[in-house]
Amino acid sequence: MAIAIKPVGGLTPANIGESLRRKPDLKGALFQFVMLFSLSISIGVLVVLLYTVVSDAWPVLSTRLGDFVTGTLAPDAGRAGISQGLKGTFYLCVIVAIVAFPLGIAAAIYLEEYAPRTRLSSFIEVNIRNLAGVPSVVYGILGLAIFVNGWGISALTGGRSPLAGGLTLAALVLPVVIITTQEAIRAVPSALREAGFGVGATKWEVIKDHILPYAAPGILTGTLLSIARAAGEAAPLLLVGTITGFISNSPGWFDVRQVQDKFAAMPTIITSWAKQPEEGFRVENAAAAIVVLVAFVILLNSAAILLRNRFEAKRAG
């Protein structure tokens, strides 16, 4: 007579097995499928792109990769190389790093830690976000007007030079650097701030000893990714005036005087070659240059990830 199982919500020993049975979840399965499909499309596009580029570039990569990387811009497709473009892009990145990183990080620290929350500060914040979305060609016009032709500034930059281009790209990535740094600073737990203030640290000490070290991985990732973006930008450099055809000077890698001289850059070389009628330039050389540029950007990104992991390991103790 005793009840063996206490009924739960209308359950009886007779129907409990049926009620616990797994039922098909069609909506859930469909949702999962749609997500997977979206992912496959993204990856598929990437794979097709890489495959096309590498197969187009294969005649160059397989026969004369060394010469291609060390060679100079030449009218003959079989002899043309990209060393000037690599040097140009390298110096552009260095200039971006030197100019945009300190400025952007400092601006973000001020906005997050010091700026009073007023209408003016939120107006500035919104506009930094807007600036991050401004098309890069607009920065090219700015660079042309100020860094190439600007009165007094052109004497410093040497006109159409890596310096002018680098400053233009620095202006382009500056909003991104500021925003990513701000986000990294915001992610610092308030408990850590309180701990610092609680033992009698000044604001500056809390920022220097706790907030920046904790935010470092995030800041680093954001800034290095912004360099990768700068390295791939063609439009502003076309306006600033990189050389895309034949260029006579080919200084050594570490001859810093070239930052005030005529220059070429990888993205603009690629755009210019891709427009050539000759197949050796349009297909093979352009694709090979793309492969080298992509490799360069992947290298930068890997460095960002490695450094971030190291900082994070340090943060976790």
Place this chain on the structure above:
Amino acid sequence: MTKEQFERNDGKGESMDVLQIARPVAAATSDAEVTDNPTVLALKDLSVFYGDFRAVRGVTVDVRDNEITAMIGPSGCGKSTVLRSINRMNDLIPGARVEGDLKFHGVDLYDAKVDPVEVRRRIGMVFQKPNPFPKSIFDNITYGPKIAGVPKSEFEAIVEKSLRRAALWDEVKDRLDESALGMSGGQQQRLCIARAIATSPDVLLMDEPCSALDPIATGMIEDLMQEIKSRYTIVIVTHNMQQAARVSDRTAFFTAEADSENDRRTGVLVEYDRTERIFSNPADIRTENYVTGRFG
């Protein structure tokens, strides 16, 4: 203590000595029953605002030397707000301000000449959730002394002394170089106490220090408080009435009620007395209801 001592000094360790001199001998005998210890913190008709919102009002409390003062009350009664205004932690919140008197050894802590950084060196704080720095155990403790300008040669002694007082030395003495984040929650909280006393503060503020800990770790922290109260004046905010009854000498009971000036609820001090009176024979019916569990 004179006013000058709170103004920003050159941070060369002088501040540490001042506190040692200023400390009166603890009333160790039964005299404590008859004569009250000297007042360390005097809160008089204190109100704390966040912008236009008055979070708590009418707080009059004398915190006495070498005693543990507990602040209890339901959520939103402003007890943590009061605690955080004592070491000017509320300064970090934009729009926070106080009205009324808050005197530390007779000096108005909200005087324009007072440096909040100096205040926090003398009035240390332990937070609700253990918040060690993501550094080694050793560096956690020496950070406060380091920024206060204490010479490096004294660090080892400070670390040992602080960890011993926090009843943590035997557990961690062989792994001082390891990250503090690898410790258990209870150990982390004792490390935070050790870190707070490493700067030789006068007062320790504890904001629900055991709410994230299990009963065993809680017991250790409570024992620790009893041991160190001969050296420090402690103010603790707690949700746990039994804890207040167990550890404190005096208890302040807060509650939240409708503000006459707007329709939001504001915290108010109901009663402040010796702990045994608050729990056995409170003067206010609201206190009685709360401590007997009929409300809150």
